[in-house]
Amino acid sequence: xxxxxxxxxxxxxxxxxxxxQCEYCKSATASxxxxxxKCAPQENACIIxxxxxxxxxxxxxxxxxxxxxxxxCTPSPxxxxxxxxxxxxxxxxxxxxxxxxxxxxxxxxxxxxxGMQCPGCLSKDPKCPPTEIINCRGWEVFCVFYEVWADEGGxxxxxxxxxxxxxxxxxxxxRIIGVPRLFMETIRKTECTHAPMLIKKGHK
Numbered sequence: 001x002x003x004x005x006x007x008x009x010x011x012x013x014x015x016x017x018x019x020x021q022c023e024y025c026k027s028a029t030a031s032x033x034x035x036x037x038k039c040a041p042q043e044n045a046c047i048i049x050x051x052x053x054x055x056x057x058x059x060x061x062x063x064x065x066x067x068x069x070x071x072x073c074t075p076s077p078x079x080x081x082x083x084x085x086x087x088x089x090x091x092x093x094x095x096x097x098x099x100x101x102x103x104x105x106x107x108x109x110x111x112x113x114x115g116m117q118c119p120g121c122l123s124k125d126p127k128c129p130p131t132e133i134i135n136c137r138g139w140e141v142f143c144v145f146y147e148v149w150a151d152e153g154g155x156x157x158x159x160x161x162x163x164x165x166x167x168x169x170x171x172x173x174x175r176i177i178g179v180p181r182l183f184m185e186t187i188r189k190t191e192c193t194h195a196p197m198l199i200k201k202g203h204k
């Protein structure tokens with residue numbers, strides 16, 4: 001018994017994830033409750049991830065709880081608005097057994113225009129030429145751009161996207177986000193600038 005306890009403590013100290021267990025579940029709602037899942041050796045964190053995508057009047061939700069790597073845990077909460085959709089995302093990561101209970105509340109849905117604008121695009125062209133001007137809303141005060149390589153359950157795609165984002169969506173270096181074996185985005189190129197204020201007619 002003492003040998004087993006020592007081994008688990010040793011695992012935790014090395015942050016290998018060998019002894020880590022996380023609550024596991026998937027749901028098309030803002031939360032879920034699941035069962036213990038033993039993590040793979042390279043997975044050293046538990047995550048709660050909730051994503052909402054709005055396309056016009058259509059709203060889709062997804063929540064995932066399970067094992068991950070701490071390097072995949074992004075700043076939270078995140079809001080990004082591009083020509084085809086508005087995405088809100090929230091995640092919580094922790095590194096203790098079954099620490100990912102509860103929920104990761106989404107950021108407030110702020111729909112009022114804030115007077116700022118960004119070029120919007122979504123394209124397979126890496127240069128992602130703008131197709132429209134996005135009116136930023138709420139706390140979306142940055143213009144963001146991502147060049148992305150995505151793996152959705154083994155289905156591979158690459159594209160670029162740009163629009164309005166909040167501070168947490170403002171990435172300054174390439175990184176990997178998502179859930180291993182479920183949905184991963186490798187952001188190969190990223191740009192972030194403060195969104196310009198819309199100049200009203202009659203004002204210089």
